[in-house]
Amino acid sequence: MSNAKMTPELLSLIADRFKVLAEPARLEILQALRAGERSVSDLAQDTGLGQANLSKHLRSLYDGGFVERHREGLFVIYRLADKDVFRICDLMCGRLEELSSKRRKLLASR
Amino acid sequence: MSNAKMTPELLSLIADRFKVLAEPARLEILQALRAGERSVSDLAQDTGLGQANLSKHLRSLYDGGFVERHREGLFVIYRLADKDVFRICDLMCGRLEELSSKRRKLLASR
DNA sequence: GTGTGAATTTACCATCTGGGAATATGGTTG
DNA sequence: CAACCATATTCCCAGATGGTAAATTCACAC
Numbered sequence: 001m002s003n004a005k006m007t008p009e010l011l012s013l014i015a016d017r018f019k020v021l022a023e024p025a026r027l028e029i030l031q032a033l034r035a036g037e038r039s040v041s042d043l044a045q046d047t048g049l050g051q052a053n054l055s056k057h058l059r060s061l062y063d064g065g066f067v068e069r070h071r072e073g074l075f076v077i078y079r080l081a082d083k084d085v086f087r088i089c090d091l092m093c094g095r096l097e098e099l100s101s102k103r104r105k106l107l108a109s110r
Numbered sequence: 111m112s113n114a115k116m117t118p119e120l121l122s123l124i125a126d127r128f129k130v131l132a133e134p135a136r137l138e139i140l141q142a143l144r145a146g147e148r149s150v151s152d153l154a155q156d157t158g159l160g161q162a163n164l165s166k167h168l169r170s171l172y173d174g175g176f177v178e179r180h181r182e183g184l185f186v187i188y189r190l191a192d193k194d195v196f197r198i199c200d201l202m203c204g205r206l207e208e209l210s211s212k213r214r215k216l217l218a219s220r
Numbered sequence: 221g222t223g224t225g226a227a228t229t230t231a232c233c234a235t236c237t238g239g240g241a242a243t244a245t246g247g248t249t250g
Numbered sequence: 251c252a253a254c255c256a257t258a259t260t261c262c263c264a265g266a267t268g269g270t271a272a273a274t275t276c277a278c279a280c
Contacts, residue, residue: 006141010203011134017202018132023268024121031116040227053269055228065209074226074277084201091194092127093120095175135238150257163239165258184247184256 020064021088025049026057030066030085039075130174131198135159136167140176140195149185 020026025047032038032046044054058078061067068081130136135157142148142156154164168188171177178191 006138008134008138010206011137011141013206014199014202015132015134015137017206018128019267022125022128022132024118024125025268027121027125028116028118031121050270051227052229052271056268059228065205071227071277074224076227082205084205088198088201089124091198092124095192095194096120096123096127098175133238160240161257162241162259166238169258181247181257184254186257 017064020060020066021085023057023060025053026061027089029054029057029061030080033067033078033080034086037077037079039072039077041075043078127174130170130176131195133167133170135163136171137199139164139167139171140190143177143188143190144196147187147189149182149187151185153188 028047029043029049032043038046040051040054040058043049043058044051047054049057058067058069062069062078066080066082066085067078069076069078071077138157139153139159142153148156150161150164150168153159153168154161157164159167168177168179171188172179176190176192176195177188179186179188181187
């Protein structure tokens with residue numbers, strides 16, 4: 001949000017990208033892809049998600065530009081497209097730790 | 111997602127934080143708070159959101175740890191709590207630009 | 221062409237969530 | 251205390267979304 005003009009349209013686009021990450025299943029897929037390229041079948045194994053469900057999550061990730069894909073014979077191979085995803089998640093995690101330690105203090109001081 | 115163990119619980123917590131940002135109205139509130147502290151009434155002016163609706167969005171932001179608040183007489187004053195929010199949004203925006211330029215190229219090459 | 225395996229899409233259901241109206245709570249004033 | 255104002259909460263509705271099964275598409279082999 002670099003001090004620039006934030007039009008409603010732009011905010012909406014940003015929100016859409018956050019929506020894609022706002023789902024544990026999709027975060028888990030990204031996590032699995034961290035180790036390298038994976039076919040949809042591989043990912044089904046890795047995540048335990050149902051096939052149709054997984055496919056829809058992959059579509060979201062693809063539309064959001066978080067993953068790339070290509071076909072290899074019968075298989076479709078997915079890979080991470082966005083090196084920033086994990087930096088974003090790290091920021092989220094860091095804040096998570098602060099929050100839970102604050103919560104601990106609140107509970108302790110009762 | 112620092113190469114560490116990502117338990118389902120942790121992924122769920124991270125997803126919850128993303129959910130808070132996955133809403134244009136809440137991004138707009140954060141944007142408005144960027145200029146400094148604001149009462150709920152101020153924010154209603156700034157954003158054009160209805161009172162009840164705004165109040166609920168503020169609750170999400172508060173629960174997510176993105177804003178802090180305190181009372182001043184009849185008013186409740188909100189302020190940004192998380193300096194990382196805009197760094198996260200910047201990463202999202204940066205990627206947005208890449209994506210739309212790729213899209214332009216795709217459209218151009220038809 | 222047919223058959224098979226992998227992936228996507230569709231259809232449907234249950235749940236969730238943003239929005240607004242009405243109500244409740246909290247704090248101030250007189 | 252009552253009256254009032256700012257905020258929060260509750261209730262309800264409409265639309266969005268995750269999950270699964272069934273149908274469809276796509277690519278390869280025969």
